[in-house]
Amino acid sequence: MVQPTPTPIPTVKVVVATQNIAERTIIQANMVTLKDWPQDLVPIGALTKTQDAVGKITAAALVPGEPVLMSRVSLEEQTVGLAPMLPPGLVAVVLALSPVSSVGGAIREGDAVDVLISTEYSLYNEEGDESKPLYATFYTIQDVPVLRVAGQGDAAATTQGGTLAPTGRATTVAAGAVMVTVLVTPQDALLLKYAREKGSIDLALRSPQFHDQVITDPVYLDYIMRRFELPRPLLIKKQTSTTQEEPQ
Numbered sequence: 001m002v003q004p005t006p007t008p009i010p011t012v013k014v015v016v017a018t019q020n021i022a023e024r025t026i027i028q029a030n031m032v033t034l035k036d037w038p039q040d041l042v043p044i045g046a047l048t049k050t051q052d053a054v055g056k057i058t059a060a061a062l063v064p065g066e067p068v069l070m071s072r073v074s075l076e077e078q079t080v081g082l083a084p085m086l087p088p089g090l091v092a093v094v095l096a097l098s099p100v101s102s103v104g105g106a107i108r109e110g111d112a113v114d115v116l117i118s119t120e121y122s123l124y125n126e127e128g129d130e131s132k133p134l135y136a137t138f139y140t141i142q143d144v145p146v147l148r149v150a151g152q153g154d155a156a157a158t159t160q161g162g163t164l165a166p167t168g169r170a171t172t173v174a175a176g177a178v179m180v181t182v183l184v185t186p187q188d189a190l191l192l193k194y195a196r197e198k199g200s201i202d203l204a205l206r207s208p209q210f211h212d213q214v215i216t217d218p219v220y221l222d223y224i225m226r227r228f229e230l231p232r233p234l235l236i237k238k239q240t241s242t243t244q245e246e247p248q
Helices: 100-105 186-198 221-227
Strands: 011-017 032-038 091-097 112-121 134-139 144-152 177-184 199-205
Touching: 091 100, 091 186, 091 199, 100 177, 100 199, 112 186, 177 186, 186 199
Parallel strands: none
Antiparallel strands: 011 032, 091 177, 112 134, 112 144, 112 199, 144 177
């Protein structure tokens, strides 16, 4: 007796997770694959092409073998925040800069910048003697990725040297300030905070083909005078007045 041939169940290719994928994770190509799924049981909104999932951000956690639904992923960063975009070990820091200090509005998301810091400092010895303050500009962290650039036009705080006036605790920014979010190490985040509160910050825009780390000399008044052979001004000695008693 001939056994009847079972009717094949119609299937369609559905995108499924190949591993546990946490919420707010950017989906990589190795995290998903195509799997035959019974046509009548395909969930509404299931993706059928892996390219429709790769690069998107999960709005909810996925387990291995689970179909990837349109409602569970998003291309909009605003729905899940900036955190999923950050590589492990790095943090995002925002700088409120004047247009001049942010290359006149030429900086865009995806660019790389170098950070110039100007600050005034003094030295002390064990006896408590203090040097005269020295104002200098340093070329600091380099090839820093830019995550986001936005204009800011509300507010009343004044700017000083391209950043917030160094009162240290201002919560508003100057009208027309440019908000530049950069990706740095936690240590460099502390550097930027110190410079923002105690000095000023300027950004230099890099070419996409330039990734070298350069070594520069700090610039201060004596450096400029030596480099350009400027004449030194004459020192004028302070005169001390002595008072003599008149004879009685």
